[in-house]
Amino acid sequence: MARCWSAIPSAMLSGLIVSLAFSFAILGYFGKKYRQTLPLPPGPKRYPIIGNWDVPTRDQWIVYNRLAKEHNSDIIYLRPFGTSVIVLNSFAVTTDLLERRSYLSSSRPKATMLTEVMGWKSMFGVQPYGQEWRDRRRVFWQEFHPEHGRRHHRPVQHHYSRELVQRLHHSPFEFQAHIRHTIGASVLTSVYGLDVQGKDDYYITLADKALKYLDVSFVGNYLVDIFPILKHVPRWMPGASFQTTGENAIRALNLLIEVPYSETCKLLVSAEGRGESTFVRRALSRGVIPGGRQGENVIKEAAAMAYIGANESTQFPMTIFFAIMAHNPDVQVKAQEELDQYLDHRLPAFDDQPHLPYIYMHSGLAHGLVSDDEFRGYYLPKGSIVFYNVWAMLRDEILFPEPDKFNPSRFLKDGLIDTQLKDRVMSSFGFGRRHVVSILCLYQPHVRKYLRICPGRYFAMDTLWLSMASILSVYTIGKPVDESGRKVDIALKYKAGLNRHVLPFECSIKPRSREAEELILDLSRL
Secondary structure: OOHHHOOOOOOHHHHHHHHHHHOOOHHHHHHOOOOOOOOOOOOOEEEOOOEEOOOOOOOOHHHHHHHHOOOOOOOOEEEEEEOEEEEEEEEHHHHHHHHHHHHHHOOOOOHHHHHHHHHHHHHOOOOOOHHHHHHHHHHHHHHHHHHHHHHHHHHHHHHHHHHHHHHHHHOHHHHHHHHHHHHHHHHHHHHHHHHOOOOOOOHHHHHHHHOOOHHHOOOOOOOHHOOOOHHHHOOOOOOHHHHHHHHHHHHHHHHHHHHHHHHHHHHHHHOOOOOOOOHHHHHHOOOOOOOHHEEEEHHHHHHHHHHHHHHHHHHHHHHHHHHHHHHOOHHHHHHHEEEEHEEEEEOOOHHHHHHHHHHHOOOOOEEEEOEEEEOOEEEOOOOOOOEHHHHHHHHOOOOOOOOOOOOHHHHEEOOOOHHHHOOOOOOOOOOOOOOOOOOOOOOOOOOOOOOOOOOHHHHHHHHHHHHHHHHHHHEEOOEOOOOOEEEOOOOEEEEEEOEEOOOOOEEEEEOOHHHHHHHHHHHHHH
């Protein structure tokens, strides 16, 4: 068979693939066209067969917000090569569709590259709604609900937040590496009970390799997502390099799933008795998942998802925090005044959180429609990919005057957190029944209906709060200084992917005072 394929000229072979792809697009295009009884939501001009070929790949949140204003609609519709994409640009329509109609939008779109070619179909964060998803999410939720987390996870997070403070003192210019280590070590210790090395830890590196492929897997980046039949094309064919990418991704993910879990199991049977106070041990002891080997797979896959979720939801805001503080010294000073007034020359602890509201206010994969629906007079096709654009929601100038200004005080009322306004502010933790890591958002969590949104958000928010509060209590963060001693603005640059990642940048991190430095040094003596 291979000889037959190799005898076909590459140009002819490429043409054959494209012809097949267009044929399927035509069938999908006309088949759905006649099922419509209502108009589709407005959007940019679509061309016959190919639909929207110019879907944005950079700064999508800005482009979609502009389209919403141009079409005077909070719902935007695009159809790139037969794939229906719906973008929600206001809090009202997002709540209506993703929460009040979550029975329709709680699945995941069919991401062929990610789930089938890259092998991520066992990760419940990208699984369609069903029994496999429920099994894994149940195991995850039993570990990460808030009452359980406060008892088992907070001591670990407390330890690593103190370690982060020390690391920043020893090598402040490596702050992004320290953030990566703190997040990875907190999760690996809580989930697996493994020893984490101070630098270039093997397990953190395993996870980084798997996440590298997640970043490039966004639906639409690969032609196989638009034409799933291409998943059967062998890797040696011209244009099939995605198959090699998929094989590498499968190996990286399998290592992340199997290796830490296997090491934890070894610890559990060792004479040392380590690994007892871990997610894996508690999940195994509950015995809530029947099925022998299949039940064990549920636990190990949920454990791997814990690392993936924590890393993707905390690394970006923790990193961007340093840039925000450097560019907003007045906000930093106000936060430090609150810390100084309450803490009285000590580092913060979790019990201090209710008394530090200003500090608290410092701190998506898409949905998929499971059936055709009518929404606000529009036809929404089954299988549509649904994104919500939090960037646009948080620029509602009625609710958020001067939306581009960093102002944590806007979320306070009479010195306390304004709960009504906080409900309007959410992050990658999402709407509805599904954990949503949207490329369009990253802010505070939506706090209602906690059984339906990301079950790991409490762990993530605890990590962010204690780390940020600890850093501000002893350090001043400022702009970097050039060779002539002048302060230089931080020009942030981002790496495109499923989630935004900040490229390395410099800032100044110095102890606030002699007393603050003594607090830092005291940590190393404990």
